[in-house]
Amino acid sequence: MYTRLKKYVLLPSSISPAHRGVTHYKSMRTPPSLRFILIVSLLTMVVSSCGYKHRKVLFKADKKPDTKGQVVYVENPQKRDTAWNGVHRIKVDDQLSIRFLNNFDLRSPNIFSEQMTREGGDLMYSVEKDSMTVLPLVGRVQLTGMTATEAARSLEKTYSQFVVNPIISVEIRSLSVNVMGQVANEGVYGIVDQKSTLIDVLAKAGGIGTYGKPHSVKIIRGDLSDPEIIIVDITKVESLKAPELILRDRDIIYVEPRGVKLFDTTVRPYTFLISVLTSAATVYIVLSRRN
Numbered sequence: 001m002y003t004r005l006k007k008y009v010l011l012p013s014s015i016s017p018a019h020r021g022v023t024h025y026k027s028m029r030t031p032p033s034l035r036f037i038l039i040v041s042l043l044t045m046v047v048s049s050c051g052y053k054h055r056k057v058l059f060k061a062d063k064k065p066d067t068k069g070q071v072v073y074v075e076n077p078q079k080r081d082t083a084w085n086g087v088h089r090i091k092v093d094d095q096l097s098i099r100f101l102n103n104f105d106l107r108s109p110n111i112f113s114e115q116m117t118r119e120g121g122d123l124m125y126s127v128e129k130d131s132m133t134v135l136p137l138v139g140r141v142q143l144t145g146m147t148a149t150e151a152a153r154s155l156e157k158t159y160s161q162f163v164v165n166p167i168i169s170v171e172i173r174s175l176s177v178n179v180m181g182q183v184a185n186e187g188v189y190g191i192v193d194q195k196s197t198l199i200d201v202l203a204k205a206g207g208i209g210t211y212g213k214p215h216s217v218k219i220i221r222g223d224l225s226d227p228e229i230i231i232v233d234i235t236k237v238e239s240l241k242a243p244e245l246i247l248r249d250r251d252i253i254y255v256e257p258r259g260v261k262l263f264d265t266t267v268r269p270y271t272f273l274i275s276v277l278t279s280a281a282t283v284y285i286v287l288s289r290r291n
Contacts, residue, residue: 059218071232072230072239073230077228086243086246088175088194089146089147090145093126093127093174096126096170097124098123098170099168099169124173135155143155152168171193175193176249177191177253178252179204180252180253181253181257183202183212185206187205191249198217198245198253201247211257214233214255218254219244219252
């Protein structure tokens with residue numbers, strides 16, 4: 001009686017069981033071609049994932065800042081606007097909401113002009129490139145450089161020649177910040193003068209995501225060619241006292257992803273390939289055993 005060991009080899013059944021087991025193990029080794037495919041696939045995944053820390057991270061500094069032990073870290077502090085007192089000032093391209101709080105109504109059809117736009121029930125007035133704003137009855141007025149309160153007092157004096165004791169409210173409606181990174185809803189969010197903080201806007205954006213870093217939230221502020229960068233650790237309650245958290249128009253808020261998110265994003269495209277190759281290897285081994 002003979003025992004089949006390989007496709008073209010027959011050995012006597014008298015061979016010892018121990019010998020048979022060793023010989024059978026050798027015959028079932030993975031073929032070199034299959035081993036090559038598996039090794040190449042594994043190396044592709046490893047090489048791709050090695051650089052995951054350098055991918056999908058925005059606004060990286062040339063040198064990693066030393067933020068250890070600091071609740072609020074300011075990079076490039078010389079770019080800070082020392083004249084800033086927490087109040088926004090009207091500038092070119094701003095959209096202004098101007099309302100009379102007494103009987104006079106700027107929304108009357110007979111004083112509506114092409115320079116006005118509507119937002120909800122309010123009329124909006126644009127600050128033109130020449131720093132002037134065109135208003136009903138009074139025409140072109142200079143409001144740039146003023147706070148909303150200062151602009152309201154100035155307009156009350158201007159309109160007093162047409163309206164008895166005018167009471168005017170001015171709001172800058174175009175103030176906004178850009179929220180990016182690991183938050184529930186990225187996008188551009190409006191802010192309210194003197195009131196909106198980093199925490200307010202993060203709440204509007206749905207909060208920091210599971211893969212976000214709450215201990216290093218970046219605020220990029222000022223001239224984008226050489227900005228002031230503020231890194232905030234919002235896991236510490238002391239951060240709520242920091243004046244840097246009061247947002248300014250056109251601030252960029254960026255929540256950096258954790259390393260596990262970067263690794264997952266980098267490796268995921270290869271999971272299907274690895275799954276296919278693993279399945280093919282399994283089928284190959286099963287068929288080889290049958291032969």
